[in-house]
Amino acid sequence: MSPLFTAPNVVQTVNTITPRHDTQDTASNTDLYQLLFYWEEVLLDRYKMAAYSFLNGYKLAVLLIAVPCFVYEDFSQIRGFAVASFLPPEIKQFKGNLYARCKMKSNTKLAKDLPRISGQVLFKETFEKRSELQMIVDLKSNPSENDQQRAIHIHQFGDLSNGCDSTGGHYNPLGVNHPNHPGDFGNFVSHNGTIWAQRNEKVTLTGGLSVLGRAVVVHEGEDDLGQGGDAGSLLHGNAGRRLACCIIGISSDKMWKAAIQKQKRRT
Ligand SMILES: [Cu+2]
Numbered sequence: 001m002s003p004l005f006t007a008p009n010v011v012q013t014v015n016t017i018t019p020r021h022d023t024q025d026t027a028s029n030t031d032l033y034q035l036l037f038y039w040e041e042v043l044l045d046r047y048k049m050a051a052y053s054f055l056n057g058y059k060l061a062v063l064l065i066a067v068p069c070f071v072y073e074d075f076s077q078i079r080g081f082a083v084a085s086f087l088p089p090e091i092k093q094f095k096g097n098l099y100a101r102c103k104m105k106s107n108t109k110l111a112k113d114l115p116r117i118s119g120q121v122l123f124k125e126t127f128e129k130r131s132e133l134q135m136i137v138d139l140k141s142n143p144s145e146n147d148q149q150r151a152i153h154i155h156q157f158g159d160l161s162n163g164c165d166s167t168g169g170h171y172n173p174l175g176v177n178h179p180n181h182p183g184d185f186g187n188f189v190s191h192n193g194t195i196w197a198q199r200n201e202k203v204t205l206t207g208g209l210s211v212l213g214r215a216v217v218v219h220e221g222e223d224d225l226g227q228g229g230d231a232g233s234l235l236h237g238n239a240g241r242r243l244a245c246c247i248i249g250i251s252s253d254k255m256w257k258a259a260i261q262k263q264k265r266r267t
């Protein structure tokens, strides 16, 4: 018999206990429970011992095998891997820049009387001494409009399953009031049916607060920038219905460069 089963007093107790269906005799049931608890402790102790000796063996293996491996490992490769896993590889591809594009489409739930907005919103984040994000808004309206103020924001979800209405509210990762959300771009004015603007903005395309995969929404009206004096003003700036929206996705540098060239030709 293995050492695990050499508790003679326990074996004896087992022999003297006759399990009964008669629950009147509670004394023998108590003995049975004590016996079970005893065995539980014995078994637990044995498993603990086994676990400890396994862990000690493991520590030894780490010291003898893993540590020399780390010593001889190429540390620049380890660092390269760590950086690559936190930042998109496109930053290296485009020499320290990350580009994103949002192709604007009319809201599929748009009311017939509202204008149709098309075009694109482009982003370029530069990772040099200090990271900086530039945005180009290049939109058209049909019918053509002049001096029309329109609010543009980043909304939380890149989900267009129910037109622009399924993009949720303003992207608000820090739980603050409007117009302090990172994607509160404010108002954009149209000239001869075109909205063009190039600005620096406080959004990022990397990390946990990245706006990639979220939506840009163009509104029917002007953003009151939190000055409306009501609850809606501090939530969304009372900018009215959603005319058009799109989902922000990583892109090449092609569209950004083309947009810059196009603007140079215009001016
Ligand atoms: Cu909005």
Ligand SMILES: [Zn+2]
Pocket (backbone or CB within 6 Å): 153, 170, 177, 178, 179, 180, 181, 183, 184, 235, 236, 237
């Ligand atoms: Zn907002």
